Amino acid sequence: MFVHAVFIKPTPTQGLNLVKVSSGKRPFWWERQVRGIWALLSGQMALNDCMIKCAASCFCPRATTVPFLFLRKEGLSKCGRCKQAFYCNAECQPSSAVEGYLPPLPYLVHPSQHLQKRKPTPVTLREDWLMHKLECSPMVVFGENWNPSETVRLTARILAKQKIHPERTPSEKLLAVKEFESHLDKLDSEKKDLIQSDIAALHHFYSKHLEFPDTESLVVLFAQVNCNGFTIEDEELSHLGSAIFPDVALMNHSCCPNVIVTYKGTLAEVRAVQEISAGDEVFTSYIDLLYPTEDRNDRLQDSYFFTCECRECTTKDKDKAKVEIRKLTDPPKAEAIRDMVRYARNVIEEFRKAKHYKSPSELLEICELSQEKMSSVFEDSNVYMLHMMYQAMGVCLYMQDWEGALRYGRKIIKPYSKHYPLYSLNVASMWLKLGRLYMGLENKAAGEKALKKAIAIMEVAHGKDHPYISEIRHEIESH
Numbered sequence: 170m171f172v173h174a175v176f177i178k179p180t181p182t183q184g185l186n187l188v189k190v191s192s193g194k195r196p197f198w199w200e201r202q203v204r205g206i207w208a209l210l211s212g213q214m215a216l217n218d219c220m221i222k223c224a225a226s227c228f229c230p231r232a233t234t235v236p237f238l239f240l241r242k243e244g245l246s247k248c249g250r251c252k253q254a255f256y257c258n259a260e261c262q263p264s265s266a267v268e269g270y271l272p273p274l275p276y277l278v279h280p281s282q283h284l285q286k287r288k289p290t291p292v293t294l295r296e297d298w299l300m301h302k303l304e305c306s307p308m309v310v311f312g313e314n315w316n317p318s319e320t321v322r323l324t325a326r327i328l329a330k331q332k333i334h335p336e337r338t339p340s341e342k343l344l345a346v347k348e349f350e351s352h353l354d355k356l357d358s359e360k361k362d363l364i365q366s367d368i369a370a371l372h373h374f375y376s377k378h379l380e381f382p383d384t385e386s387l388v389v390l391f392a393q394v395n396c397n398g399f400t401i402e403d404e405e406l407s408h409l410g411s412a413i414f415p416d417v418a419l420m421n422h423s424c425c426p427n428v429i430v431t432y433k434g435t436l437a438e439v440r441a442v443q444e445i446s447a448g449d450e451v452f453t454s455y456i457d458l459l460y461p462t463e464d465r466n467d468r469l470q471d472s473y474f475f476t477c478e479c480r481e482c483t484t485k486d487k488d489k490a491k492v493e494i495r496k497l498t499d500p501p502k503a504e505a506i507r508d509m510v511r512y513a514r515n516v517i518e519e520f521r522k523a524k525h526y527k528s529p530s531e532l533l534e535i536c537e538l539s540q541e542k543m544s545s546v547f548e549d550s551n552v553y554m555l556h557m558m559y560q561a562m563g564v565c566l567y568m569q570d571w572e573g574a575l576r577y578g579r580k581i582i583k584p585y586s587k588h589y590p591l592y593s594l595n596v597a598s599m600w601l602k603l604g605r606l607y608m609g610l611e612n613k614a615a616g617e618k619a620l621k622k623a624i625a626i627m628e629v630a631h632g633k634d635h636p637y638i639s640e641i642r643h644e645i646e647s648h
Contacts, residue, residue, distance in 0.1 A: 205421050206451040214445035217629045220428060221417060221439040226340040227330050228401070228412035228435050229323040251308035303329050307374050317374045321367050323411050324387075324394050325375050332380065343416045349393035355474040356392065364391045396473060401432050404627070404637040406598045412437075423452035423479040424465055429592065431631045442592040442629060452479075459552050459588055459595065461488040464514070491588055493548040501546045509546040513539075513553035520560055529568050536561035550584035562602075575606045597626035601641070613648050620645055 214220060303325060308315045317325075327346060330338075337345050356364070368387050371379075381387065397418045401409045414437045417430060427443040428451050445451065456468050462485045466476045481487060494506060501509075516539045523532060536557045547554050562577035582599050589596050600623035607616030620641055627638055 206419055207448060213447060214441045216441055216444060217632065218441045219438055219632060220441060220451065221437070223414045223417045223437045223439075224340050225412040225435040225437070226338050226346060226415050227323065227327045228410060229319055229326055230410040231319075231408065248305065251305040300326060300329060303375070303378055306378055310377075311374065315374070317370050318367065319411050320391070320394060320398070321370045321374070323398065323413070324367070324391055325371060325379060327390065327394070327413065328379055328381070340413075341415045344419050346393070346413060346415055349397045349415070349418065351389050351392035352396060352474045353389065353392055360395075361388075364388055364395075367391050399430070399437065401435070402594075404598065404623075404631075404641075405601055406594060420451055420453045422455040422469065422473070422475075422477060424454065424458055424462075424477055424481040425479050426452045426454040426590065428453050429594065429630050431594070431635070433635065438632065440630060440632060442590065457595070458590065458593070459491075459555065459585075461485075461491045461552065487588065490550070491552045493551050495544070495546060495548050506546060509543060510553070513543055513547075513556075517553070517556055520557070529564050533561060533564045533568075536564065549580060550587070552584075552588060555581055555584055555588075566602075571606055571610055575603065575610065578603045578606065592626050592629045594626075594630055597623045597630065600626070604641075605644070608644065608648055616648070617645050 304322070331346075365388075368384065368391065371387070372381065382390075394413070397413065397415075399412050399414055399417070401412055403409055412435060417437050417439060420428070420439070427441060427445050427449070428439050429442050430453055431438050431440065439451075439453070455473055456465060458465070460468075462482050466482065469475055469477055476482075492506075492510065494501060516535070520532070520535055520539075523535060527535075539557050540554060540561070543551070543554055543557070549555075549558075558577045558581050562574050562581065565571075565574035565577060578599060582596075582603060585593075585596050585599055600619045604616045604619035604623060607613075607619055624638055624641055627635065627641075631637060
């Protein structure tokens with residue numbers, strides 16, 4: 170984390186044990202006894218101010234992502250040994266002197282440009298090589314049977330990193346991974362069983378290449394990773410991998426967040442999406458904010474073991490619009506509405522499971538049939554309708570049905586803009602998808618308009634100098 174921390178006395182106004190932390194021109198305070206970050210009690214954070222930059226303490230890329238970059242790129246080459254790790258080109262392939270070693274690179278500057286290599290320090294060289302070796306050998310041994318979950322892979326990397334670096338890393342200036350909250354006392358039997366399955370998988374895939382602590386310590390570590398891990402996504406919110414950002418994990422949740430976390434490769438950046446007055450706590454969102462209060466708090470309780478008490482959860486001001494009922498001559502009764510909400514939640518869960526084994530055409534049928542049934546009670550702007558439209562759009566994109574995807578996207582974007590916060594990555598990614606669809610279908614005027622709407626949001630959320638924005642501008646200029 171690129172910050173400087175100085176211990177100071179508690180302020181009389183708040184009575185908190187605070188640490189003053191400065192990142193560039195915008196300092197903030199961190200409360201040591203409870204999770205949370207506060208803006209410094211002088212000055213004000215403006216829209217788009219970058220408050221924190223934090224390198225990942227540990228990260229785990231997807232198989233199709235260039236290791237150490239989280240770079241989504243086509244035409245990648247495979248590792249000559251394990252055949253599963255991907256590299257930019259022959260220059261990035263492991264050398265014969267250090268088989269399987271990927272030279273460390275800086276994070277992405279532009280997808281269309283070749284990345285400039287930096288000369289690694291001996292420590293970085295050793296770490297990166299060991300991280301690759303950790304998975305390369307088991308991949309060779311297990312072949313097609315190599316299938317640990319991303320959580321298992323990330324946890325294995327954390328254990329390896331802790332062996333290399335038993336001391337705190339630069340990303341743990343305020344909070345060490347070992348200090349993460351685990352909520353062990355709140356785990357139900359199902360979650361405990363899942364952790365035991367993960368521990369079994371860890372032993373199965375990594376036992377010959379990694380030293381393990383005792384089972385009790387592993388239970389704690391998996392619980393910590395589950396509560397404190399971050400999902401790294403690209404500009405269209407496609408999954409690139411997962412990572413641990415200890416100091417960023419200090420921030421508390423609100424359904425009315427005043428900052429947003431975005432990524433440059435494996436660097437997390439925290440930016441203000443509202444003006445933050447001196448002394449205000451800094452809040453991010455842990456979850457998708459599309460859904461009504463009850464659904465959001467169910468998700469928070471299930472994943473993070475707390476219920477939100479922010480303004481939006483207290484007033485429930487947006488719930489009526491989010492679960493908008495169709496205006497009919499004979500309005501549906503309260504019981505019919507409750508039944509349809511129950512059906513909607515069930516079909517969302519059914520679809521989530523079906524994605525693992527049903528064909529695209531079968532998935533699209535689930536989306537269409539559920540929308541048809543829900544439309545007897547719900548308006549198209551209802552979030553449960555929008556959820557299934559979004560899934561249908563994703564299936565259409567997968568099937569390369571561009572017109573179908575565009576049709577769904579056009580239905581989604583207006584209610585998305587209403588339901589989500591002003592500078593929402595969900596809205597930006599939808600404008601981006603629409604813009605690229607329009608461009609691909611030779612409607613340049615509509616495409617350029619949509620892409621510029623995406624840029625307007627991303628300039629605040631990502632920062633004006635982010636590589637994704639340069640890429641989108643290039644798309645506009647090249648058409």
